[in-house]
Amino acid sequence: MTVLDTRALNRATLARQLLLDRADMPVLDAVAHLGGLQAQEPQEPFIGLWSRVRAFDPTVLSGLLTGRQVVRTHLMRRTVHLLTSEDVLAWRARHDAMLRQRVLGVYRRELDGVDLDELAAVGRAVMADGEPRSMSELARAAEDRWPEPGKRALGEMLVAALIPMVQTPPRGLWRTKGGVRNVPLSSWLGREIDPPAQNGTDPVGEALVRRYLAAFGPAATADLRAWSGLAGLPAAVAAIREELVSFRDERGRELLDLPDAPRPDPDTPAPIRFLPAFDNAILGYHDRGRIIDDAHRNLSIAGARVVLVDGRVSATWTVEADTVVVAPLRRFSRAERAAVAEQGEELALFLSDNDNSNVRFAA
Template sequence: MTVLSARALNRATLARQHLLERTTAPVQEVVAHLAGLQAQEPQEPFTGLWARQRGFTPGLLDRALTDRHVVRTHLMRRTVHLVTADDALAWRARHDAMLRGRVLATYRSELAGIDPDELAAAGRAVMADGRPRTMAELVQALQDRWPGPPRRALGELLVAALVPMAQLPPRGLWRTTAGVRNLPLDAWTGRDLAPLPEGADDDPVGQQLVRRYLAAYGPASTADLRSWSGLAGLPAAVKAVRDELVTFRDERGRVLLDLPDAPRPSPDTPAPVRFLPAFDNAILGYRDRSRIIDDADLGLSVAGLRAVLVDGRVAATWTTRDRRLGITPLRPLSPQERGAVEEEAHALAAFLDQGIDDIGFTAP
């Protein structure tokens, strides 16, 4: 079995994530290829798409959101993601049990005695009038029937788990500060959600998730797949598509799966500097993130810090504050690397168009 080095895996990830070379594909296709972008910080996906799409402008994502081709919704790992409407409708039922289980585990004592199905039916009835509501407004409408649980716990269960919701614009639009207003996914998109087959021997949605994950993140292990999706019940789907896949090992001996024709560039392929947003897919899409970030820096990836890739690996963080784009290296950078980082930083500053008049390096 072929062994892939960490550098080989790094270059494969960069290629799949459009970080070796920016793509000319439309925004909707990029979001679909990536199987969504983590988006609990509403402005971060703009930088994520700028890093990946040639000629990206914020209006392209704004239009995709307002035209309802792309939606903001709770999905993988119970995290708000930007996904295409097609994927949201197709995948949501497959994530329902995970979403419900995670909320109930988080608020176990607060939600004791609540019948989730009864609460879901009541929530849908309230939303049937087609009026978008904040979580607080939805909970307020049900407070007489469920006066006991804390409002936050009840709202999280409804909005993040029981009733598939879209977070409506202007939330998530460029440079827009707006609270979360929810509407059921089917009402917002005008289409029905795909049901989860009952008693089916196979798992077509799970199989699609496996293929789509590998297309954007492979080669990867089944543990990586579980970490990305938050779903524990994909072994049957992996088994069903296993004959379609090729198998490798990493340097630690772990089995990695991949699509046979997916790009696996040479480890010597040059990797350009890329500025990534907080919670970027390329870092958080794996259980084992060693292909792109050092173990000592793993905390950065979950703390909401923005990363700079140098030679394909996280080598610095970046911030914007007081008209300054600050770069904090995590390791010494050569003069050539610093020059490349500065060049990309100027391009980022022009994209952000926030009146940045200073770009500089700061000590860790």
């Protein structure tokens, strides 16, 4: 079985994540290809798409949100993602059990004795008028029936697990601030989510495997689990295994992939890329060594914005006024420093539209 070293996996990841070459594709298609973008920080998806889509216009993404073609919702790993409406409708039921278990993992003691089906019914009754509500408002409606758990536990269970919700605009629009207001997915999109599969089949799981490998492969089943948060996908993998090709990494793990997916030459040059906080190019794997050194792994968990140099996390970046500030994690060559500065100036201009925007390196 062919062994793919770290550099080969890095170049494959960059190609799948649209980070090796910016893509000439519509924004909606980019969101779909990526299987969504992690989006608990509302402005970060704009940065992620700016780094991936050629001539990206942020107002297009805002228009997709207001036009209800993309939505912000809790899904993979119980985190807020920006996904196409079609994907959310197709995938949400497959994530139901995971979402419940993850909220219970945090609030099991507080929610002990709460009938979750009854809690869901209370929440749906409150939301029946279709008006967006905050998590606190929803929890307050259930607090008379269950005064002990507290608003946070009740609200998290309702919003993140029991009722498929979307976070409505202006939350998530370009350069717009807005609190989290929730509305049922069905009322926002005009139809219910797709029902769970019957007869022991898992077509949604199989589709998720294919979509994950298209955007993240080659990858191990542990990587797929880390991205999705779902524990039951090995059966889906087994069902489509004959469609897939296998490799090994340098640790001996089996890696699965789509046969015709891009696996560039490891010596392919990789451009400078600025990534937003919690970017799935890093978080979408159990073994993140293909893109970030173990010594810096905590940066992705902490939500640091990072810079890829030669395809690897080599710096962090922040914004001060109209200046992008880059803090290298290693010594840069003169050529690397110049390339980072050039791309940082373009990012600063994108973020502020100020001709005086610039970039500087932290001491």
